[in-house]
Amino acid sequence: xxxxxxxxxxxxxxxxxxxxxxxxxxxxxxxxxxxxxxxxxxxxxxxxxxxxxxxxxxxxxxxxxxxxxxxxxxxxxxxxxxxxxxxxxxxxxxxxxxxxxxxxxxxxxxxxxxxxxxxxxxxxxxxxxxxxxxxxxxxxxxxxxxxxxxxxxxxxxxxxxxxxxxxxxxxxxxxxxxxxxxxxxxxxxxxxxxxxxxxxxxxxxxxxxxxxxxxxxxxxxxxxxxxxxxxxxxxxxxxxxxxxxxxxxxxxxxxxxxxxxxxxxxxxxxxxxxxxxxxxxxxxxxxxxxxxxxxxxxxxxxxxxxxx
Numbered sequence: 001x002x003x004x005x006x007x008x009x010x011x012x013x014x015x016x017x018x019x020x021x022x023x024x025x026x027x028x029x030x031x032x033x034x035x036x037x038x039x040x041x042x043x044x045x046x047x048x049x050x051x052x053x054x055x056x057x058x059x060x061x062x063x064x065x066x067x068x069x070x071x072x073x074x075x076x077x078x079x080x081x082x083x084x085x086x087x088x089x090x091x092x093x094x095x096x097x098x099x100x101x102x103x104x105x106x107x108x109x110x111x112x113x114x115x116x117x118x119x120x121x122x123x124x125x126x127x128x129x130x131x132x133x134x135x136x137x138x139x140x141x142x143x144x145x146x147x148x149x150x151x152x153x154x155x156x157x158x159x160x161x162x163x164x165x166x167x168x169x170x171x172x173x174x175x176x177x178x179x180x181x182x183x184x185x186x187x188x189x190x191x192x193x194x195x196x197x198x199x200x201x202x203x204x205x206x207x208x209x210x211x212x213x214x215x216x217x218x219x220x221x222x223x224x225x226x227x228x229x230x231x232x233x234x235x236x237x238x239x240x241x242x243x244x245x246x247x248x249x250x251x252x253x254x255x256x257x258x259x260x261x262x263x264x265x266x267x268x269x270x271x272x273x274x275x276x277x278x279x280x281x282x283x284x285x286x287x288x289x290x291x292x293x294x295x296x297x298x299x300x301x302x303x304x305x306x307x308x
Contacts, residue, residue: 020280020284101251152164245286
């Protein structure tokens with residue numbers, strides 16, 4: 001196991017370099033001069049603009065610009081904005097907000113989705129199963145911004161249970177509503193995935209053997225059927241955790257939460273290329289670590305899986 005973890009961590013390095021290089025090329029290929037945009041197309045002093053371009057290495061070839069960037073990343077420097085602020089400062093300020101939102105949504109979708117899927121599988125073809133299938137299909141079909149606006153109106157304006165927007169009241173008051181919106185679609189997918197996987201597991205030979213041995217139904221379902229059914233669910237959750245940590249841009253915009261997603265949207269609009277590349281680099285690393293954790297969980301869920 002230890003060798004496998006070390007090998008996977010070493011594999012993260014070339015993957016991270018390759019992905020960040022692609023992102024770097026795409027972002028810096030966007031049209032427009034960011035230095036000129038700082039002062040306006042007609043007011044920029046040519047001397048100052050030249051100094052800024054030299055400071056941010058914009059006069060150098062693209063591969064040299066990337067070398068300056070990636071060499072800084074390995075020392076913990078994600079670069080700086082065109083206003084001179086360190087990108088790491090933006091991350092330290094905004095990432096905790098996205099982290100709270102993402103983990104709250106992750107807990108909601110994992111618990112509710114898995115439980116709903118289990119009950120639907122055990123009551124397959126009955127009323128509860130139909131309710132889960134229909135409700136999840138409806139949740140998948142509703143756009144996030146529509147669901148967010150409706151919940152804001154109902155729970156924030158009419159019932160006054162939660163804040164309409166912002167994070168002034170802290171966790172959980174200011175986070176629970178956007179977390180529900182953020183978790184809704186994934187929760188529906190997890191419920192359907194768990195139902196399908198559980199339905200297949202309860203029909204397997206090893207489950208029938210456990211029942212024939214006289215084991216209690218709770219032990220058969222919880223220890224045998226559920227444990228193997230969770231492997232595809234854990235895979236989905238691992239991918240989704242990386243996406244949640246990316247800061248759902250739409251959700252943070254709807255609820256005016258100053259997290260990574262909102263910062264990323266603002267930086268794209270303002271063409272703050274170093275911020276975009278720095279934030280995406282951070283998200284890539286989170287995504288890779290989340291996938292490593294998923295691989296390690298496979299061995300916990302299924303003892304037949306061994307990493308040599």
